[in-house]
Amino acid sequence: xxxxxxxEDSILDEILSSTGGETLRNAGIVPYYVNTGNLAINxxxxxxxxxxxxxxxxxxxxxxxxxxxxxxxxxxxxGAIQKQGGIAVLLDCERSSGxxxxxxxxxxxxxxxxxxxxxxxxxxxKQIISVVRAIRSKFPDKPIGIVWDSIxxxxxxxxxxxxxxxxxxxxxxxxxxxxxxxxxRAKFANKILxxxxxFLNDNDATLYVINQVRKKIGVIYGNDETTSGGGEALKFxxxxxxxxxxxxxxxxxxxxxxxxxxxxxxxxxNRHFTPGVKVENVPLFFDSGINPLGGLLDALLxxxxxxxxxxxxxxxxxxxxxxxEEGATFQQSKSAPFDSAxxxxxxxxxxxxxxxxxxxxxxxxxxxxxxxxxDNVEQVDTNQDVGHLLGSKEED
Numbered sequence: 328x329x330x331x332x333x334x335e336d337s338i339l340d341e342i343l344s345s346t347g348g349e350t351l352r353n354a355g356i357v358p359y360y361v362n363t364g365n366l367a368i369n370x371x372x373x374x375x376x377x378x379x380x381x382x383x384x385x386x387x388x389x390x391x392x393x394x395x396x397x398x399x400x401x402x403x404x405x406g407a408i409q410k411q412g413g414i415a416v417l418l419d420c421e422r423s424s425g426x427x428x429x430x431x432x433x434x435x436x437x438x439x440x441x442x443x444x445x446x447x448x449x450x451x452x453k454q455i456i457s458v459v460r461a462i463r464s465k466f467p468d469k470p471i472g473i474v475w476d477s478i479x480x481x482x483x484x485x486x487x488x489x490x491x492x493x494x495x496x497x498x499x500x501x502x503x504x505x506x507x508x509x510x511x512r513a514k515f516a517n518k519i520l521x522x523x524x525x526f527l528n529d530n531d532a533t534l535y536v537i538n539q540v541r542k543k544i545g546v547i548y549g550n551d552e553t554t555s556g557g558g559e560a561l562k563f564x565x566x567x568x569x570x571x572x573x574x575x576x577x578x579x580x581x582x583x584x585x586x587x588x589x590x591x592x593x594x595x596x597n598r599h600f601t602p603g604v605k606v607e608n609v610p611l612f613f614d615s616g617i618n619p620l621g622g623l624l625d626a627l628l629x630x631x632x633x634x635x636x637x638x639x640x641x642x643x644x645x646x647x648x649x650x651x652e653e654g655a656t657f658q659q660s661k662s663a664p665f666d667s668a669x670x671x672x673x674x675x676x677x678x679x680x681x682x683x684x685x686x687x688x689x690x691x692x693x694x695x696x697x698x699x700x701x702d703n704v705e706q707v708d709t710n711q712d713v714g715h716l717l718g719s720k721e722e723d
Contacts, residue, residue: 357599358531359383359470361411364403364433364692366665366677367606367622368592370630372567374600376677377688380407381567382599383470384531386524388561390538390554391571394709396590397537399611400571401474402433404535409436413470414462416441418451420480432616434691448481448512452519459532471532478561479539479554483515517560524564536561540570568596575706577610577698586698587612589621589706604629608662615694623665623677632676633657648675664699 343349360373361381373379381387381404389397405415406429415435417424419442426437441458445451455473462471485505508514527534538554538561554561562568573588588611594604609621624642627633636643640658649655650673657669667689671682679685689696698704 357382357384359411361404361470361472361533362407363400364407364617365606365609365619365621366688367626368400368609370626371569371592371594371604371606372597372600374630376626377679377684379678381533381535383533384528385533385566385598386520386527386561386564387533387535388538388565388568389535389571390540390568392540392573394588395571395573396588396592396609396611397571398476399432399590399617401476401535401537402429402435403617404433404533405429405440405472405474406433406435408470408472408533409439410434411470413472414441414466415439416443416458416471416473418454418473418475419444420446420451420478421476424476428613431614432611434616446481447484447487448515448519449484451475451481452523455523455534456526459526459530463530471530473532473534475534475536477537477539478516483511485511513560520560520564536565562596565596566598567594569594573709576709577612577704578707580703580705586614586704588709608664610664610695610699612695612698615698616692618664618695618699619689619692620664620667620670620696621699624659624661627665627676644673644676649673650675664696667696 357373360369360375360379361383363369363372363380366376369379370376372381389400391397405417408415417440422444424442429435429440430437443454443458445454455475458473459471462469486507488505523534526532540554569592572591572593574591575589577586577589578584579586590609590611591605591607592609593606594600594602596602597604606622606625610618612618624633628635631645632648633642633644635641636656640660642657642659644652644655644657646653652673655673657666659666659669667685670677670679670685670689674680674682674685677685679688
């Protein structure tokens, strides 16, 4: 029987080598993960904590209303790519980037961040392909991270050519430019993403696409929310999609100056881990970045590494994660960021091998941790609608 199995494996290997195929186990390997800066978001994206995050070599879509953390997480992504020794690229299609903000909130090195400002969808495609090829010609193995901010603002070449028309164009001038066709932008976006998807995968380059949401006109019942860029194409080609929301914001108690937002994300599509995971209470501060401990208790409960115990706010750490300490328990409020002292005592909870690894992970975001715990910071409602985020299902 063993001999027959060996012969079968040999035949399979021969078929694979002669046809250029590979097994699904090898084909589905993610070459690297990009740290998001937050342990709970890492888990929601990859099922991993310290060593998890956004899957490399894939298309990722972050969508949500304005000021809900999409660009903020994009800068965290670019900063993490740089820290992994990779090359970070920003397609600033909205012409709204700022070096100081990127440096503060995402800990990006602005002197090493490559920035382009393509106008049309076709220019975006050409820019991505050219820069990835240029990087790969010099650095065959470095991670490449690209943020497209954002797909909703790029017109087609035909649309953009309309800016050259005079105030009262003749029919001949309009005909020369071309007439708008139904679904024009969506069709071009589909064509571009269809080409980029295998190209990015083959080159281990990760594309983080920022998208906006808007209300559908005339919808009375059901989900009235849709994304503004890419039509249905981005939903199809993205291997990870998540919606952001910010139901609360942070402000200084004395000056009432806005300090950041308390973000919530819902994982709408995930080809690398369980879809539908929600993470709440992730503090993002404009001057110091993301709090890596926000939402972690919920993630640990979902991962079945801890479970509620008797007593309000009391939890027990399950075997394999409790460092051999039978009946290990801790006290933690669900609405507050996780107590770092617990992770220092039980580093295996977040896949860390030592307290030093936990400390090193948290050190970069110490300013955000301190602000979250400050008595001079308060939360206020933003009146942002997060019903689609927490309750109803999105139509995919």
